[in-house]
Amino acid sequence: MKYDLIVIGGGPAGYAAAIRAGQLGKTTACVEMDRAGGTCLNWGCIPTKSLIRNAEIYRLLQHHAGDFGLGVSGLTYDWGKVVGRSRGVSDKLAGGIEFLFKKNKVDYVRGKGSLLGNGKVEVTDANGAVSVLEGENILIATGCTSRPMPGLPFDGERVISSKEAMVLARQPEEIIIIGAGAIGVEFAYFFNAFGTKVTIVEMLPQILPVEDEEVSKALEKSFAKQGIRVLTETKTVGSQVTASGVEITVEGRTNETLRAPVCLVAIGVQPVLPGGREIKKTERGYLKVDDRYQTSLPKVFAAGDITGPPWLAHTATFEAVQAVEGIFNPSYKPRKVEVFPGCTYCQPQVASVGLTEKAAKEKGLKYKVGRFPFQASGKALSVGEPDGFVKLLFNEEHGEIIGAHIIGSEATEMIAELGLAITLEATYEDLEATIHAHPTLSEAVHEATSNAFGHAIHI
Amino acid sequence: MPTFIEMPKLSDTMTEGTLLQWHVKEGDAVRSGQVIADVETDKATMEMEAFDSGVVGRIYVPAGGRAPLGAVLMALVAEGEEAPETPPATSAAPVAVPVAAPVAAGAPTRGAAVPGSAAPVAAVAVALTTSGGRVKASPLARKIAGGRGVQLSAIAGTGPGGRIVARDVINAPANGAAAVATGPAPRIIRPVLDFDPKAERVPLSGMRNIIADRLLVSKTTIPHFYLNVELDAAPLMKLRKQVNDTVGADGNKFTVNDFILKAMVLSCVDVPEVNAAFDVDAIIRYQSVNIAVAIAVPDGLVTPVIRNAQAKSMLELSKAVKVLAERAKTKKLSPDDFAGGTITISNLGAYGVDNFDAIINPPQAAILAIGSIRNVPVVSEAGGIVPGQRMWVGMSCDHRVIDGAVGATYLQALRKYIENPALMLV
Numbered sequence: 001m002k003y004d005l006i007v008i009g010g011g012p013a014g015y016a017a018a019i020r021a022g023q024l025g026k027t028t029a030c031v032e033m034d035r036a037g038g039t040c041l042n043w044g045c046i047p048t049k050s051l052i053r054n055a056e057i058y059r060l061l062q063h064h065a066g067d068f069g070l071g072v073s074g075l076t077y078d079w080g081k082v083v084g085r086s087r088g089v090s091d092k093l094a095g096g097i098e099f100l101f102k103k104n105k106v107d108y109v110r111g112k113g114s115l116l117g118n119g120k121v122e123v124t125d126a127n128g129a130v131s132v133l134e135g136e137n138i139l140i141a142t143g144c145t146s147r148p149m150p151g152l153p154f155d156g157e158r159v160i161s162s163k164e165a166m167v168l169a170r171q172p173e174e175i176i177i178i179g180a181g182a183i184g185v186e187f188a189y190f191f192n193a194f195g196t197k198v199t200i201v202e203m204l205p206q207i208l209p210v211e212d213e214e215v216s217k218a219l220e221k222s223f224a225k226q227g228i229r230v231l232t233e234t235k236t237v238g239s240q241v242t243a244s245g246v247e248i249t250v251e252g253r254t255n256e257t258l259r260a261p262v263c264l265v266a267i268g269v270q271p272v273l274p275g276g277r278e279i280k281k282t283e284r285g286y287l288k289v290d291d292r293y294q295t296s297l298p299k300v301f302a303a304g305d306i307t308g309p310p311w312l313a314h315t316a317t318f319e320a321v322q323a324v325e326g327i328f329n330p331s332y333k334p335r336k337v338e339v340f341p342g343c344t345y346c347q348p349q350v351a352s353v354g355l356t357e358k359a360a361k362e363k364g365l366k367y368k369v370g371r372f373p374f375q376a377s378g379k380a381l382s383v384g385e386p387d388g389f390v391k392l393l394f395n396e397e398h399g400e401i402i403g404a405h406i407i408g409s410e411a412t413e414m415i416a417e418l419g420l421a422i423t424l425e426a427t428y429e430d431l432e433a434t435i436h437a438h439p440t441l442s443e444a445v446h447e448a449t450s451n452a453f454g455h456a457i458h459i
Numbered sequence: 460m461p462t463f464i465e466m467p468k469l470s471d472t473m474t475e476g477t478l479l480q481w482h483v484k485e486g487d488a489v490r491s492g493q494v495i496a497d498v499e500t501d502k503a504t505m506e507m508e509a510f511d512s513g514v515v516g517r518i519y520v521p522a523g524g525r526a527p528l529g530a531v532l533m534a535l536v537a538e539g540e541e542a543p544e545t546p547p548a549t550s551a552a553p554v555a556v557p558v559a560a561p562v563a564a565g566a567p568t569r570g571a572a573v574p575g576s577a578a579p580v581a582a583v584a585v586a587l588t589t590s591g592g593r594v595k596a597s598p599l600a601r602k603i604a605g606g607r608g609v610q611l612s613a614i615a616g617t618g619p620g621g622r623i624v625a626r627d628v629i630n631a632p633a634n635g636a637a638a639v640a641t642g643p644a645p646r647i648i649r650p651v652l653d654f655d656p657k658a659e660r661v662p663l664s665g666m667r668n669i670i671a672d673r674l675l676v677s678k679t680t681i682p683h684f685y686l687n688v689e690l691d692a693a694p695l696m697k698l699r700k701q702v703n704d705t706v707g708a709d710g711n712k713f714t715v716n717d718f719i720l721k722a723m724v725l726s727c728v729d730v731p732e733v734n735a736a737f738d739v740d741a742i743i744r745y746q747s748v749n750i751a752v753a754i755a756v757p758d759g760l761v762t763p764v765i766r767n768a769q770a771k772s773m774l775e776l777s778k779a780v781k782v783l784a785e786r787a788k789t790k791k792l793s794p795d796d797f798a799g800g801t802i803t804i805s806n807l808g809a810y811g812v813d814n815f816d817a818i819i820n821p822p823q824a825a826i827l828a829i830g831s832i833r834n835v836p837v838v839s840e841a842g843g844i845v846p847g848q849r850m851w852v853g854m855s856c857d858h859r860v861i862d863g864a865v866g867a868t869y870l871q872a873l874r875k876y877i878e879n880p881a882l883m884l885v
Contacts, residue, residue, distance in 0.1 A: 335619075400599040400625070425597030425625055
């Protein structure tokens with residue numbers, strides 16, 4: 001049979017594309033070489049959030065039980081079970097995707113997909129058996145994998161990627177983390193919470209380089225207080241794998257050789273290209289797509305991480321669904337990612353949407369800034385999470401919100417409101433006119449809005 | 460099972476369509492994608508394509524027939540299958556155009572669909588953004604449009620669900636299709652306050668807002684022309700003195716304006732063409748003369764109406780004006796007092812204004828502007844210079860309703876009554 005759509009890759013882009021096509025009544029196959037759910041569900045977003053939850057609870061009991069009048073003695077943890085809980089969550093969700101495939105009549109094909117041309121996809125399964133699928137349309141959603149550090153290849157033991165870091169059999173006493181993006185920062189928080197000595201090395205002047213400078217500085221301060229050694233503006237100039245671990249020579253803020261049994265390299269990702277026919281790529285090696293997500297090959301489309309940044313599960317899903325709508329409805333104009341939130345789940349959490357202050361300046365925009373510290377929030381004090389703040393940027397002329405930056409215990413849950421506000425092109429009047437429940441952390445958004453125009457009540 | 464093809468919804472304002480022409484007849488084989496008919500909507504004529512293949516089993520709506528949304532137009536059947544003689548009762552849900560329902564419904568389009576062949580895409584998009592008479596636009600888009608004087612209803616939205624977003628407004632003039640205001644939303648050249656930092660900023664009151672809106676519409680959309688006549692007011696002044704001198708202390712005092720009102724009403728009866736209004740596709744000729752009287756009040760003016768003035772004596776007119784003036788002063792005018800004006804009078808004579816032209820009070824077609832009565836030297840019939848009393852009257856006319864000669868005829872009638880005021884009393 002000839003499928004209406006063959007999706008190569010079963011991650012947030014691939015599985016969403018396949019399910020959407022199924023909903024449209026199209027015959028669909030989804031080819032996945034590992035397990036449905038992709039990096040996000042199996043080796044990224046989901047299992048790391050599980051680990052971080054363990055860390056939060058452990059840290060709260062260990063360091064703050066007394067704040068709440070609680071006495072905890074004999075607090076211990078079982079590393080194997082900490083990791084085990086995270087794997088259990090992934091297993092459960094992966095099963096959920098397979099159920100959704102069945103429900104939407106998507107054929108789930110296990111194996112590695114390769115483009116043969118003319119709508120044919122060769123699938124090689126784990127045992128090396130080869131089969132060929134045929135489809136009217138093909139969507140490539142093969143995603144990305146961790147990028148190795150030149151001169152320091154992954155060995156899975158001493159030099160590891162995030163994938164190994166979340167299933168370490170034993171907790172390391174020390175760890176060096178190279179790269180302070182979301183992945184590096186989240187693992188720094190996680191390992192440190194359980195007592196591993198953490199050093200995080202970042203070449204750029206701030207951790208979480210894509211976030212607003214004020215937020216990154218605040219997080220750096222908080223990390224230092226938690227006992228994490230943060231080396232920004234510090235370059236890795238040499239590395240060596242030894243019998244007992246790794247030696248990393250750094251230059252910049254400090255010139256020294258760091259030693260640890262394990263080094264986590266979290267400097268970014270690289271594309272996982274499907275085999276077979278050549279497709280035009282961008283300068284950075286990602287698949288080039290047009291307005292309708294079509295690659296240089298007719299009827300071959302691509303969406304998600306394989307098409308380049310921002311490498312986020314939620315943007316990948318959005319793109320994939322848009323691509324599918326466009327494939328089956330010629331009069332539909334697929335949308336591209338414009339406004340999207342970015343979230344980092346260490347504590348305090350960091351979340352943002354829209355422009356940073358630096359980006360607004362570089363664009364030559366005239367803007368107003370509103371801030372509100374959680375220190376002044378009744379709810380934040382009640383729950384004992386006074387760290388962090390909300391920072392909002394408004395365009396001066398018409399007052400529309402152009403950027404939102406939150407650092408705080410529930411920042412990632414709070415950012416949705418501001419994403420909606422930006423998508424709806426809300427102005428500060430709309431945010432001010434929206435009554436925020438009391439007491440909530442979200443009130444800080446309302447107050448920061450008022451603060452931008454000089455009439456906040458509580459600061 | 461036959462496939463029933465229904466009248467599709469092609470714009471949000473569409474409630475029914477005309478089937479201009481069938482391109483197929485009963486018994487013809489139809490392929491999916493084939494143009495089967497032309498449908499005329501309130502906006503455009505579009506080609507209707509079949510979305511299924513089959514044989515035309517029966518046509519229920521003949522060429523030229525009108526059908527409401529969702530009505531079954533024809534049945535497609537398989538080879539050898541019979542179509543029912545009468546169409547089945549249809550679901551209320553009309554068939555959507557593909558452009559209109561891109562992501563929305565999970566259900567794929569059924570029956571028929573119409574590609575935007577004959578109709579400009581913009582028109583369809585506009586219809587989308589104005590669903591239910593409400594323009595779907597972001598708060599920012601509204602603000603920018605307000606500042607630029609761009610009419611949102613003329614813009615095609617590109618945001619989620621066809622919503623108008625900021626870039627649509629910013630690109631509006633450049634896009635060409637999305638036009639700058641055709642109606643009452645011109646650019647406003649904003650005042651610069653640099654030279655007078657202490658200048659006071661007085662927010663618009665409701666009244667000022669209405670004045671701004673209505674008069675802007677009037678002056679920019681009604682093709683005004685102006686007629687001016689100088690009338691001999693001496694006989695009127697003489698008669699007025701006589702009347703006022705003979706009435707008792709508790710009797711009504713007649714103003715000059717009362718005489719002018721009466722003359723104006725009688726002239727409207729003589730020349731009814733000016734007591735009219737322009738509508739989209741017709742001219743409305745009123746049967747009653749309802750005089751709107753411009754009355755200055757603090758921070759603006761009001762134009763309450765004396766209705767059925769043609770049936771009122773000068774005394775009744777005089778009393779009616781006094782009542783309205785008192786209500787205006789004490790802010791007691793009710794909405795009812797403003798309703799139904801057919802022609803307006805504005806008298807600035809008391810302010811010493813000699814001559815002026817007024818802006819028409821829409822939707823009326825004419826307004827009279829009355830100047831002061833001046834003592835001036837005039838050339839008598841005998842050819843000598845004698846003292847005289849003169850009054851200028853300006854008349855502004857909507858040329859769509861009143862032509863120059865008609866306006867002139869009206870002013871001739873007015874002259875007849877003002878210069879021979881006894882005629883007003885008979």
